[in-house]
Amino acid sequence: MxxxxxxxxxxxxxxxxxxVTYVKxxxxxxxxxxxxxxxSIVALIVFADPVFAVVFLPSLSAMLSPMLGxxxxxxxxxxxxxALVGEREQNTLEPLxxxxxxxxxxxxxxLLSxxxxxxxLLLGSIAVTEIATIIIMLxxxxxxxxxxGLSGLFLLLTAAPAMIIAIVSLMILISGKVKRVYEAYQTSGITVIVFFIPMMLPMFTMDASGFVDMNTVWMTNILTLLIALVLAAITWALAVRRFNRDTMISL
Known part of the structure; x- marks a missing residue:
């Protein structure tokens, strides 16, 4: 119930x-x-040199997958x-x-909204990308x-959901402190930095041919997951503890 x-x-x-038009x-x-x-990137590489693509795409996929996150x-x-700041601006939050x-x-x-x-949308993006790239290769x-690839799927199906929870929890925390939607966007934007970890760190292992060490890819993905879980747990606990209806209505 x-x-x-x-x-x-x-x-x-x-x-x-x-x-809201800009949201939709x-x-x-x-x-x-x-x-x-x-x-687009996969298509360019595959059509240019299918043989090279077979050996290079796993490295490229490992670095590009965080973008979907x-x-x-x-x-x-x-x-x-x-749902929090915008509804207050429109005077539709108080009844709820x-x-x-x-x-x-x-x-x-x-959170569920x-x-x-x-x-x-994430699952749809993964499915579209997988199907389209398979068609290109065929x-x-x-x-x-x-x-x-497998490392990217691991990251997207574990760390991304945790980061969604973290960003909503962060929005709940700051909703009682900001008055405009754009202020909330700016503050929450810092969470995107987490996905720069699996995108950038493997580049330091890249050799002259452009290949990255897949062991490093997996390690950075696991590290990203741990960071995401910690952020989600802390921000949600704080959101539940500090949520105050009266404060939100009075702003």
């Missing part, structure tokens, strides 16, 4: 967010950027900022905060390689 109430809050928040089209645009870039965080920031829901039910609803669509008779 408690989850049902939270899902009702999530549904209402998402419906309200999609009425922002979700579409952000979700498309990652797959388009990865598919970044794209998963941004929709969560858009939706959660609108006054409903007979516990703080935990309300917070879980706010961002987590469900953001994770759905078209030239090249060996099929998963893009993202």
């Amino acid at each position: 408690a989850l049902y109430k939270s899902l009702l809050v999530a549904r209402a928040d998402l419906k309200m967010a999609l009425k 089209y922002g979700l579409i645009g952000i979700a498309a950027i990652g797959p388009i870039m990865m598919i 970044m794209m998963a965080i941004m929709p969560a920031a858009l939706i959660s900022a609108n 905060l006054s409903t007979p829901l516990t703080d935990r039910e309300l917070l879980i609803g706010k 961002s987590f469900i669509p953001s994770f759905g 078209s030239v008779g090249a060996q099929i390689i998963l893009i993202p």
Whole structure:
């Protein structure tokens, strides 16, 4: 029953967010950027030299996969900022905060309103990228390689969900301190830095041929996951502890 109430809050928040033009089209645009870039790069390499692509694409995939993780965080920031700060600007937050829901039910609803669509967009991005790159490789008779590969899938399916939780929790924490949506965006943008770890660190192991050490890739992905889990746990605990309806309404 408690989850049902939270899902009702999530549904209402998402419906309200999609009425905002920049949120609706922002979700579409952000979700498309990652797959388009990865598919385009893979196509250029495969069509230029299919033989070289077979040995080089695993390294390239390891460095580009975090980009899809970044794209998963941004929709969560858009939706959660609108669901907390944006609704207060539009004077639609007070009725919701006054409903007979516990703080935990309300917070879980706010989390789900961002987590469900953001994770759905991430899964869609992965599926589109995998299918499109497989078609490209088959078209030239090249060996099929998963893009993202196993290391990238591990990162995206573990660290990305944790970072979505972290960014929504952070938005809950700062929602009582900021008055404008753009202020919330700016503050939450720092979380994107986490995905620079698996994107940049493997580059230091790159040899003259452009290949990276896959052991380092896995180590940095695991490190990123641990950081994401710690951030998610800390920010969510603080959000639950410090959430105050009266403060949000009075701002």
